[in-house]
Amino acid sequence: MNCENEKITLPSDHSTSMGALQNWLDTFKRAEPGVGKEPSFGGEPSETGGEKKQPLGKDEFANTTVAVKTEDGGIIAVPEETSLKRTLRGRHIQFIAIGGSIGTGLFVGSGSNLNTGGPGSIMLAYIIVALMIIPVIFALGELSAVLPVTGAFSTYATRFIDPSWGFAMGWNYHLQWLVTFPLEATAATILITFWDTDEKVPKGVWIAIFWFIIAFINLFGVRGYGEFEFFTSLIKVLGIIGFIICAVVIDCGGSPSGYYMGARGWHTTNAFMNGFKGFCSVFITAAFAFSGTELVGLAAAETSNPRREIPKASKQVLFRVLLFYILSLFMITLIVPADDDRLQGSSNDARASPFVIVIEMGQIYALPQIFNAIILLSALSVGNASVYGGSRTLLSLAEQGMAPKIFRYVDRAGRPLPSVFLSLAFGALGFLIYASNSNTVFTWLLSISGLSAVFVWGSTCLAHIRFRQAWSRQGNTLKMLPWASPLGVWGSVVGVSLNILVVIASFYGSAWPVDEGTMTGSDRANNFFQNMLSLPIVILFFLGHKLWTRSRYVHLDEIDVQTGRRDPVSEEFLEQERAEIRALPMWKRCLSAIF
Template identity: 55%
Template sequence: MTVFKSIKSDFKPPDMGIQSTEEKPERDPESIADSSSKNSADAHASEEDENFDASHPESLLKRDLDSRHIQFIALGGSIGTGFFIGSGSTLAAGGPAFLMIGFITMGFMIMTVIYALGELVSTLPVSGAFSAYATRFIDPAWGFAMGYNYWFQWVIMLPLESTACAIVVKFWDPDELVPKGAVVAMFLFVIVVINLFGVRGYAEFEFVSSLIKLIACVGFIIFAIVVDCGGTPMYIGSEESFPGPGPNNPDWHHGYLGAYFWHNPGAIKNGFKGFASVFTVAALAYGGTELVGIAAAETKEPRKTLPRATKQVMSRVLVFYLVTLFMITLTVRSDDDRLIGDSSYDPKTSPFVIAIQNTGVLALDHIFNAVIVISTLSVGNASVFASSRTLHSLAENGLAPKIFLRVDRQGRPYVAVALSLLVGLLGFLVYSSNQGTIFSWLVGITGLAAIFTWGSICATHIRFRRAWVKQGNRLSQLPWLSPLGELGSWIGLTFNVLVLCISFYIGAFPKDEGTMSGMDRAYEFFLEMISLVVILFLYLTFKIVKRTKIVRSKDMDLHTGRREQVPEEILEMERAEERAKPLWKKVLSFLY
């Protein structure tokens, strides 16, 4: 009992009087939620769950983000090394057809998640949206598990991306004349400098880096179209070392290429296991699109900004992902030996680099490798932002020590940021002989983190909708409605459960099981499923210690955190104007 009491004392809800040792930043009075609008959730917390109090003060984070920042934050977080390099192993595992099917299917799934999230954050733009919503609408224990699950998912990305940067730089420095540790140190230094400028500095860096990545994708699409239409000779063999082009060399193709690689070596590989492998990787490749929720508490005019950003983020992510990947399938063989390398961060395994090298175009592969370096910085930057804001939110909800509530005059949660940066020092494990094993387990712990987060968002949206109606409100009173509604969240939740089942199947029966020993298969299975064990441990431990209960619909707090409550008449007038727009304007609004 002494241990339990100690845990309780460390995780008490915060007191406004000790939020920060720094001077509180000025806030717009109109942006602060009316404390008198709280409903019976406070009574529920005291009567039914005396060990937990979900109430927390208004966040002191600085609201300095606009629609441009929100869109590019989500784009920057989702288009990284997993896309530029990891898509190669996905192509090798399932072939071009399964690659496209997997990404299209999971793209629809993530659309249901982001639309549900858009409705939630436009109504309740609170700090650390995911864990805060789970705490308020599902169970404080589930909010605790989701919060630390999401925090660890992102905090471990900083050392991973610094290590990835060191590996990517070897593309230019194969003899490691520049020590790996020096690259890691420079990487971390850049991240520290960016974070000195607060959320605005983070957002502007994401804007610039995301713009570079999008330009690179557009450039590659144009390049691939030219190559596919026969604009330049192309190597169509599968060996890593290939001779130069020549008129009598059968491995060099001159003229229109078309869908040659869909027929040779073929559209699909490894049957159902190949599809399942692509399915799980495609699901995780979209990770980062949900960052729009983390940025909600630091957004100007969330009622207008967040819905617009939600729609545009999804359309742009899907367009860039699917069109770019389709061009990859037209210019890279799925059985190319170079797609399988010693490291998942090796730029030589990038299908983008391989496609460029296969044409013999000079310097272009180096330019694209530089884009990959920028991508590692972008994701590392997002890592500090997401992990620090999530930890700050956990402290706001009484789920983390109160020291992480401290915010400086610029609205930066400096203690939470400092911890995230300290974790980045794990990047110096590049010198450890067990580096690969250590990072494999760290990644394994967060392997299914995004799936649980997305499933939790869908479940939260479903419960929020039902509580909203049950407490006597009308859906028309919400500032923005998900186009897919509650049904979309049910579909998204079902998809996420399906992905978990497929992940379990792939872990138990990997596609290379015929060449693996029993010990190797057991190792891969536990590596694949360890995140499930960690999440269940967090949930059950907190539930037992705090004795939390699932929150009932009538007791859910639907008001704390709402910045502006617009009259229903104005909302209906805005929706009528939107419906009256011609079709071309609706499409343009959806895309841009």
């Protein structure tokens, strides 16, 4: 063989780089829809000739999504290609559930709550909201395990309650996250003034940096969101655990100050400052602090195995609420008096965080710097979650025909680009910090998201009640569910009731505010709508869609409980799983029930 005249061309570094760049650019093209072809599951021949399809095995269900009926009346799982990528793993879901919602609402906003309502009011209000959120997450866990669909809340409301209510919930939730992004960007600049007291670096620069970080993370799709939330949630969890230990030491007099605090915060001022009005005024900020807890349900559609991971995450909510919210706030109320002047600067002072104040009172001078960095990281985390939550909700609305078709676009990497770009564009509102009336603008933006989550939580519980009724009426049993809420339907009834009570209490606190004696009629009107703006927005969306489409209430017999299922529908399969758990030692069964 004569090789002398042959040319051998080796790939150059330049061509390799260009190929990698082209491959990356190709990921921005529209995702191609799957063919939805049924696989051969194996089994005995059926009467009609072909193979009789059997329920899938445990490992095969990770990539199925739709349940369909066969000729003999059985139900099998059929693969359906989804444009969104199912790349979230168990560790992502666990940490999104554990620490994803912990942000400036808890770290900073709780200071204004303490200053307004006193230690008794803040503890009682947060406990009530916690009791409200637990059945919500359990209900959401059940629905997401059996129906891990895009959009979660709005989709459940549309299918199980009323299309107009689903429209209202979807747009209400989308608006909540749209305005949260610029609010968190602004909060981040305020937190940075903890170090940059002279503002040597303009606030606009920090907002731009914040924006580019969030945009960069979202270039990596849902995997980028999951990895960032895993990292930040881990830091937040370790930070709060460290804070609780530190607060116990400070309270007992073991800090450098050497001063025994005891229950100083409860004795220095009235436990229920401003009476019932003060108590009612705490609810809106308390609800904002818990906002984002429900994101684990939204992430179910992009989870590799939702029927296994979503229940695990849902069961952890009780311990997260008790440890990270209730216990940490209780330690704060013991140490920080409600009339501490530093709490009054919660809206514009980085040192107004009661967490930082506790550490400063113990005279541990290095820790405030560290904890403020954790709070800053949490602002980034919530900003990232706002882009994720807003974009996925808008995608769901578009898929249901409730938003412009352009927002149905999903690229080959599983990114809903138009929806993501819209969420990022709203982040530019953070530059309004330079406006002369910036405080007024941001107050009104915050009012949009104030009670938004409360309506979504109540809607989720109501959807769960309706799902259970339809599930039973259509001949299904609870044993056929991959996971059932430990609190059942009655837990959701309690959840709906508490949501209604929170709205009523917020209405009262907004109509008759604590300082109404010093306010003009115009000031009281502004205060009311700033706190309750979510209510007329929801009503407007609901009535507008109802009048435009003439949609009607979904009857139980018409509720679709099959489309979108990605779980084993064989009762024998689920019973086998339960038998495996029953065969475990007692301590492992206890851990399985809890975690």
